[in-house]
Each structure stands twice: as C-alpha cells, then as structure tokens.
Amino acid sequence: MDRVEQRLMRYAKVYSESDYYGQSGTPSAQREFDMAHLLVSELHALGIDNAFCDAHCYVYATLPATPGCEHLPAIGLIAHLDTTPDMTGNHVKPQIIHYEGGDIVLNQAENIVMEAAMFPELQKFVGQDLVCTDGTTLLGADDKAGIAIIMQAVEELLAEQAPHGKLCIGFTPDEEIGRGASNFDVAGFGADFAYTLDGGDITDYEYETFNAAMAEVQVSGFSIHPGTAKDKMKNALLMAMEFNALLPALETPGHTEGYEGFFHLQELHGKVESARMVYIIRDHSMERFLQRKATVSKAAKQMNRRYGEGTVALRVQDQYYNMYEVLKDHMEIVALAEAAMKAAGIAHPTHSPIRGGTDGCMLTYQGLLCPNLPSAGHNAHGRFEYAPVESLRTGVKTVRHLVSPALVESIVLKKEG
Numbered sequence: 001m002d003r004v005e006q007r008l009m010r011y012a013k014v015y016s017e018s019d020y021y022g023q024s025g026t027p028s029a030q031r032e033f034d035m036a037h038l039l040v041s042e043l044h045a046l047g048i049d050n051a052f053c054d055a056h057c058y059v060y061a062t063l064p065a066t067p068g069c070e071h072l073p074a075i076g077l078i079a080h081l082d083t084t085p086d087m088t089g090n091h092v093k094p095q096i097i098h099y100e101g102g103d104i105v106l107n108q109a110e111n112i113v114m115e116a117a118m119f120p121e122l123q124k125f126v127g128q129d130l131v132c133t134d135g136t137t138l139l140g141a142d143d144k145a146g147i148a149i150i151m152q153a154v155e156e157l158l159a160e161q162a163p164h165g166k167l168c169i170g171f172t173p174d175e176e177i178g179r180g181a182s183n184f185d186v187a188g189f190g191a192d193f194a195y196t197l198d199g200g201d202i203t204d205y206e207y208e209t210f211n212a213a214m215a216e217v218q219v220s221g222f223s224i225h226p227g228t229a230k231d232k233m234k235n236a237l238l239m240a241m242e243f244n245a246l247l248p249a250l251e252t253p254g255h256t257e258g259y260e261g262f263f264h265l266q267e268l269h270g271k272v273e274s275a276r277m278v279y280i281i282r283d284h285s286m287e288r289f290l291q292r293k294a295t296v297s298k299a300a301k302q303m304n305r306r307y308g309e310g311t312v313a314l315r316v317q318d319q320y321y322n323m324y325e326v327l328k329d330h331m332e333i334v335a336l337a338e339a340a341m342k343a344a345g346i347a348h349p350t351h352s353p354i355r356g357g358t359d360g361c362m363l364t365y366q367g368l369l370c371p372n373l374p375s376a377g378h379n380a381h382g383r384f385e386y387a388p389v390e391s392l393r394t395g396v397k398t399v400r401h402l403v404s405p406a407l408v409e410s411i412v413l414k415k416e417g
C-alpha cells in the first residue's frame with residue numbers, strides 16, 4: 001500500500017498549474033488534464049471502475065455503500081487538482097526533511113533557507129518529517145495534500161473492506177483562479193453533503209466565508225484645455241478620489257482582520273475625461289454586507305448631487321455568499337467534521353472565519369452543503385510551502401472517521417431522525 005506522503009510527492013511532480021490568461025471555461029490550462037488522468041487511472045487501479053474525467057477536467061468517482069450501510073447519507077469529498085499561477089509549479093522536486101528545529105536549508109546550492117524566525121509555527125513540528133520543496137517552486141500541497149489524503153483514505157477503506165455509506169469523490173480544476181465550482185456537476189456528483197479538503201493546519205476547519213460583491217464605478221468627466229477650463233472642466237480623476245473619500249478609510253483589507261469586513265479598491269485608472277474604479281466588498285455578516293453595498297450607492301448618489309446626474313455610474317454585482325447562512329440550519333454536518341477530527345486525535349479542533357470564499361461556498365449555494373476541512377499544507381502559494389507527514393496521516397484518519405457509520409449515525413442521522 002502507498003503512504004500518504006508518497007502520494008503527495010508523486011502528485012506534486014505533475015505540472016498542473018491553472019492559468020489566469022489561459023483558455024476560457026475549464027480547464028484554463030490543458031496540462032491540468034495530466035493530473036486528472038493520473039487520478040482516474042489510480043482510481044481504476046483501486047478497483048473503482050466508474051471513475052472518469054469529463055470534458056471540463058473534473059474527476060468524479062463513486063464508492064457505493066457497503067452492505068448494510070445503504071441508509072447512510074452520501075458524503076462527498078472534494079479537492080482541487082490545479083496549483084496557483086502565483087508561483088511556478090513546474091519541475092517540482094519534493095523532498096522529505098526531518099525537522100530538528102531551527103532554520104531549514106531547502107537548497108544548499110542556491111542558498112534557499114526557510115527561517116524559523118519568519119515561520120514560528122514550525123516550532124510545532126520539531127521532531128517530525130516535513131514534505132518540502134527544493135526552494136525553487138511551490139510544493140502544491142494546496143491542494144494535492146487534500147487529494148493525497150482522500151486517495152489514501154479510499155485505498156485504506158477498500159483494502160480493509162471497512163463499512164461506509166455511499167462516498168462521492170470529486171477533483172476539480174481551476175480552483176485557484178476562481179472557477180473550480182463553475183462546471184461542477186452537483187446533480188451527477190450525487191452527494192447529500194460534502195467537504196472540501198483545502199484548508200491549512202490539520203487542527204483547523206472552516207465553515208464561514210465572506211459575503212462578496214464587486215462594485216464597478218464609472219466616472220464621467222469633461223476635458224478641456226487647462227488654460228481655458230474655468231467653470232467648465234470636470235476632472236474624472238479628482239472625482240474618483242472624492243468618491244473614494246466618501247468610504248470609511250479604515251475599512252480596507254490593510255486595516256481589518258477576523259470578522260471585520262472591508263471595501264477594497266483594486267483597480268483605478270483613467271484620465272480627465274473618464275475614470276474607472278473597481279472595488280470588492282466583503283463582510284461575513286449579511287446585514288453588514290447589505291449596509292456596505294448601501295454605503296457605496298449612497299456615495300454614488302452624493303457624487304451625482306454634487307456634479308450632476310450621470311457623473312458616477314455604479315454597477316454592483318454579488319459574487320458569492322457566506323456558506324454559514326445556509327449551514328447554520330444544518331450544523332450536524334459541521335459537528336460531524338469536528339467529531340471526526342477529535343476521533344483522529346486532534347484534541348482541540350479550531351475553526352476560523354475564512355477571509356475569502358471557497359469552492360465549497362459556491363457549491364453550498366448550488367445546493368451541496370460543503371464546509372472546508374484541513375489538508376495539512378502550510379505556507380501555500382510559495383516556495384516555503386510544506387506539509388508535515390504526521391499531519392497528513394491525521395488527515396487520512398479524519399476522513400476515515402468522517403465516513404465511519406458509527407459517527408455518521410450518531411451525529412447526522414440522529415439529528416434527521
């Protein structure tokens with residue numbers, strides 16, 4: 001049988017970076033199929049003949065319920081097979097380093113060192129083996145650690161003929177560029193609820209995300225020679241700055257944390273004649289989210305009162321919503337995750353609000369409730385990414401408990417019954 005860290009290293013070597021500027025739809029990059037096809041062939045080798053990859057590069061597989069477990073809910077397990085374009089994922093050379101404390105030399109020749117002072121959480125892993133990079137690429141534990149954990153758990157369940165309800169496995173492309181859920185076949189997947197394994201530290205899980213909207217602000221000015229502009233010129237650039245000044249200055253990403261929401265100006269360009277700004281609006285609370293959108297509308301109205309109707313045109317579009325708004329009525333799904341983590345040996349599982357969205361939050365609003373479980377990766381999206389082997393193994397145990405009939409019956413069915 002494989003070991004979970006061997007799986008992670010095998011998957012890490014497959015170049016499956018998604019591409020912001022690639023093909024439209026999914027996959028954004030043809031190379032993501034390499035990872036998808038590898039997973040399908042491994043699932044076939046495990047005896048799961050129904051595993052397949054569709055035209056959009058989604059991998060699906062189903063393990064039917066074992067005899068006597070047909071009454072259990074169908075549980076989905078989801079991870080993404082692309083890696084972020086923010087750091088190269090080509091020619092990944094994973095290595096296992098036994099961590100004795102202090103700095104970690106990832107690459108002697110190029111003098112690439114992971115400093116303990118910069119990453120104090122390394123302290124937790126003294127005496128453990130870490131899957132690391134050679135410092136020249138990312139590792140791709142985000143989210144190949146999630147895939148490795150799911151695959152390992154499936155292999156073990158089958159090898160031991162362990163009982164379980166129906167399990168639905170899904171591996172998705174293009175999560176890192178925000179399209180992971182866009183072509184997901186929720187109906188075909190067939191799960192009653194699911195979990196993404198796309199978190200970080202193995203003790204932390206997540207079921208709260210932002211509510212999210214994008215606001216595009218188009219400012220129309222009037223350009224004329226500055227020498228003869230008196231009482232005529234309307235400078236769109238100055239009006240754009242004035243619009244921004246109507247928003248709370250300290251409610252930006254750089255000044256907020258935890259459950260604090262924000263307005264984030266992420267684009268501003270223009271000339272005297274016209275200017276365009278793009279904001280993203282984020283808040284965990286639906287009530288405050290609506291207030292934030294109202295604040296932006298008020299600012300636009302105020303500008304139009306000052307400078308004439310039509311000076312500022314505002315278009316606000318919702319992007320996604322906090323999965324907790326739906327999950328709060330189904331907290332047994334969250335309770336099952338926490339109980340599985342505890343059964344896997346995590347004494348105090350913690351949960352923190354995600355300051356962003358996940359594929360799971362899109363899926364939740366498509367009808368597939370989907371909190372996020374940890375995948376054991378640290379320092380995602382960079383050369384210092386690593387995954388502790390012990391944490392990976394705890395992840396496998398967590399999934400094994402998550403699907404164990406005793407736990408599912410006592411937590412999920414009890415609530416339904």
Ligand SMILES: [Zn+2]
Pocket residue numbers: 080142143175198
């Ligand atoms: Zn991820």
